[in-house]
Amino acid sequence: MSIHRDGLLKWIEACAKVLSENREYLTQLDAAIGDADHGANMDRGFRAVMSKMPEFSDKDIGTALKTVGMTLISTVGGAGGPLYGTFFLQAGMKSAGKMELNLEDWEEALEAAVAGVVMRGKAQLGDKTMVDALTPAVEALKESLNGNVPIGKALQASADAAKQGMVDTIPLVARKGRASYLGERSAGHQDPGATSSYLILQAAADTWAEA
Amino acid sequence: MKKLINDPEQVVKEELEGVVLAHPDLVKVHFDPNFVYRADAPVKGKVGIVSGGGSGHEPMHGGFVGYGMLDAACPGAVFTSPTPDQMLEATKAVDGGAGVLHIVKNYTGDIMNFEMAADLARGEGIDVESVVIDDDVAVQDSLYTAGRRGVGSTVLSEKLCGAAAEEKRSLKEVADVCRKVKNWGRSMGMALTSCTVPHAGKPTFDLPEDEMEIGIGIHGEPGRQRMKIKTADEITEMLIEPVIKDLPYKAGDEVLLFVNGMGGTPLIELYIVYRKAHEIATKHGLKVVRHLIGPYITSLEMAGCSITMLKMDEDLTKLWDAPVKTAGMRWGM
Numbered sequence: 001m002s003i004h005r006d007g008l009l010k011w012i013e014a015c016a017k018v019l020s021e022n023r024e025y026l027t028q029l030d031a032a033i034g035d036a037d038h039g040a041n042m043d044r045g046f047r048a049v050m051s052k053m054p055e056f057s058d059k060d061i062g063t064a065l066k067t068v069g070m071t072l073i074s075t076v077g078g079a080g081g082p083l084y085g086t087f088f089l090q091a092g093m094k095s096a097g098k099m100e101l102n103l104e105d106w107e108e109a110l111e112a113a114v115a116g117v118v119m120r121g122k123a124q125l126g127d128k129t130m131v132d133a134l135t136p137a138v139e140a141l142k143e144s145l146n147g148n149v150p151i152g153k154a155l156q157a158s159a160d161a162a163k164q165g166m167v168d169t170i171p172l173v174a175r176k177g178r179a180s181y182l183g184e185r186s187a188g189h190q191d192p193g194a195t196s197s198y199l200i201l202q203a204a205a206d207t208w209a210e211a
Numbered sequence: 212m213k214k215l216i217n218d219p220e221q222v223v224k225e226e227l228e229g230v231v232l233a234h235p236d237l238v239k240v241h242f243d244p245n246f247v248y249r250a251d252a253p254v255k256g257k258v259g260i261v262s263g264g265g266s267g268h269e270p271m272h273g274g275f276v277g278y279g280m281l282d283a284a285c286p287g288a289v290f291t292s293p294t295p296d297q298m299l300e301a302t303k304a305v306d307g308g309a310g311v312l313h314i315v316k317n318y319t320g321d322i323m324n325f326e327m328a329a330d331l332a333r334g335e336g337i338d339v340e341s342v343v344i345d346d347d348v349a350v351q352d353s354l355y356t357a358g359r360r361g362v363g364s365t366v367l368s369e370k371l372c373g374a375a376a377e378e379k380r381s382l383k384e385v386a387d388v389c390r391k392v393k394n395w396g397r398s399m400g401m402a403l404t405s406c407t408v409p410h411a412g413k414p415t416f417d418l419p420e421d422e423m424e425i426g427i428g429i430h431g432e433p434g435r436q437r438m439k440i441k442t443a444d445e446i447t448e449m450l451i452e453p454v455i456k457d458l459p460y461k462a463g464d465e466v467l468l469f470v471n472g473m474g475g476t477p478l479i480e481l482y483i484v485y486r487k488a489h490e491i492a493t494k495h496g497l498k499v500v501r502h503l504i505g506p507y508i509t510s511l512e513m514a515g516c517s518i519t520m521l522k523m524d525e526d527l528t529k530l531w532d533a534p535v536k537t538a539g540m541r542w543g544m
Contacts, residue, residue: 074296082327
């Protein structure tokens, strides 16, 4: 049971689609506690990734993910650019040379990706950021690995954990990023970065359900 | 929301194309990656000064490129930090062999993108120093926030550092001027209306007709406190008193008083605010030795204002008076 390079490319495409479809939603979330640019930024970044895809569609998974990361860094801007860029760069470095990923490989790549995000953005769990969705997702994957859960179920469990983490950001008071200027007023709103992180992980579960 | 734009996705590109046509004597524009740079860059032996940030704050930063101020400005998408490749290419374009100063406003995105760019530039052998401006007193700096926002003092730092660089001061000396402005400048803003980001199509937040936001930033993000609107004099007091108390500015201090329009407020109102601000400053024993009044660091069409105070000394006063020739600020030449 594994994810082949072509399956990975399908996931990237699915990310671009889901971020485009949710552009307005992410904009609204970001208008409430930010500056209303997250939807446009992520959409722009992944459109650029899609236009670059012919350049990396014949490469290994590591190269593909790194190219996604570099593209996001140079097109997304804001805090999302460096953070998502680092996410994909680190996942790519962990997957260097690979043409397929088993569940353990995916967990390692995701764990490295999230560690990169934490290193660059310095957010902790509970700061009301993308880390609040990503960290539970990695934990869920680890549990699945220990429990020998098949890859499809493991990916959905990971997405579910990200979704719960995303929803759990609602009551939090933001301690990082633009939302932190609002202080107490940031409570009661779902974090846009946690939301886009969940969408990306749900896209993985949907794309690789049959892996 | 009515705007004078075409396709929302092309706003920044079309604005830059207008700049190319309007100011060929002052600047050039590099596209992909985007940055505005001095027409005579690089100026040999002079420290290069690079800043940047989201678009939507014009004239900051692109309107401040020219003699006596910035060597290059990197415009991101509206209200979005620019990307490292912009700052890297801009830094290379203005490197006159004496190093480059990055003036960075304290926003998470700006900090990360500028950090990555500085690393890359140093990797290519360019001496880069970075100073972060974080003068907004509206947000308490604590472990539990992203720190204070960089606002009005940024404009002042660009002018003062630009003048220091023209005197052929060293990179460290120019960065020291920037750090002085960082340490001696304080600001606070307010909004009567929100603003509308081009691709969003509607205001970032709803502000009822009879209410105002105190402590807003420059990106349409809601502020710390919403309340019923007061008079200009009352609002001015609500902005300037926390500014004065924060440093604190003390009786006998010489200061520059900067009343900034957020873009949607007319000059007639800014002068009413300045009148009261000057009175309050004087009441505290401060000597207003220089001023700046107008829309310099804006937030699209947001109505509102911000007040920035900067403690001045003899050197800063001399640097302020030095000639500057940019699209957004010009005197002495």
